[in-house]
Amino acid sequence: DQQVKQNSPSLSVQEGRISILNCDYTNSMFDYFLWYKKYPAEGPTFLISISSIKDKNEDGRFTVFLNKSAKHLSLHIVPSQPGDSAVYFCAASRSGTYKYIFGTGTRLKVLA
Amino acid sequence: DTAVSQTPKYLVTQMGNDKSIKCEQNLGHDTMYWYKQDSKKFLKIMFSYNNKELIINETVPNRFSPKSPDKAHLNLHINSLELGDSAVYFCASSPHRVADPTDTQYFGPGTRLTVL
Numbered sequence: 001d002q003q004v005k006q007n008s009p010s011l012s013v014q015e016g017r018i019s020i021l022n023c024d025y026t027n028s029m030f031d032y033f034l035w036y037k038k039y040p041a042e043g044p045t046f047l048i049s050i051s052s053i054k055d056k057n058e059d060g061r062f063t064v065f066l067n068k069s070a071k072h073l074s075l076h077i078v079p080s081q082p083g084d085s086a087v088y089f090c091a092a093s094r095s096g097t098y099k100y101i102f103g104t105g106t107r108l109k110v111l112a
Numbered sequence: 113d114t115a116v117s118q119t120p121k122y123l124v125t126q127m128g129n130d131k132s133i134k135c136e137q138n139l140g141h142d143t144m145y146w147y148k149q150d151s152k153k154f155l156k157i158m159f160s161y162n163n164k165e166l167i168i169n170e171t172v173p174n175r176f177s178p179k180s181p182d183k184a185h186l187n188l189h190i191n192s193l194e195l196g197d198s199a200v201y202f203c204a205s206s207p208h209r210v211a212d213p214t215d216t217q218y219f220g221p222g223t224r225l226t227v228l
Binding site: 036044 | 154168204216
C-alpha cells in the first residue's frame with residue numbers, strides 16, 4: 001500500500017535546463033508535502049515544502065507545484081546544475097501526526 | 113558541529129547476534145525518529161519519541177527496541193538479527209512537541225547494517 005509514489009526511478013538532464021521530478025499520492029488527508037535531497041552515503045536533507053493551502057512554493061532555483069485534485073506534486077529545478085545530481089525523495093504528512101510517508105526516490109543526473 | 117549523528121556508520125554482523133545503533137542530536141529538538149531504508153529504497157518510519165516518550169511504533173518486530181535515555185539520544189537495539197534486517201537505518205529529529213506536519217525532520221547520515 002504505497003501512498004506516495006515516484007514513478008520515475010531516474011532522470012537525466014543537461015546542465016542549465018529544467019529538471020522536473022514528479023510525485024503522486026493517494027491519501028487525500030495529506031496536507032503537507034516535502035522534497036528531500038540525498039547524496040550517496042549521506043542522510044536526506046530537506047529541500048522545500050508546500051502546504052495543501054497553496055499550489056506553489058518557490059525557493060531560489062527550486063519550485064514545488066501542488067495539484068490537489070490530481071493528487072500530484074512536482075519539483076522544478078531551474079537551471080539545473082551538476083551539483084543537483086542526487087536522489088530526490090517526495091514525502092507527505094498529515095496534520096496531527098508526526099509521520100512522513102516517503103516515495104521511493106528519483107535519481108537525478110545533471111550532465112555537464 | 114554535526115546536527116544528527118549516528119554510530120556506527122557501518123555494521124556487519126552474523127545472524128542471531130544482538131546489536132545497537134546510537135543516535136544523538138545537538139539541535140535541542142524534542143522529537144526523534146528511526147527510519148529503515150530497505151533494498152528497494154523504501155524509506156519507512158519505525159519509531160518516534162517525543163521528549164523520551166514513545167509516540168509512533170509502526171509494525172516492527174519486537175526484536176527492535178528503541179531506547180531514549182534523554183531527549184537528545186535515541187538508540188536502536190536489535191535482538192536476534194535476521195538476514196532481512198539488512199538495510200540502512202536513519203535517525204532523524206524535529207523541533208516541536210506538537211504533532212505539526214510543518215515541523216521539518218533533520219536526518220543523520222545513516223547506518224548500513226549487513227547481516228550475514
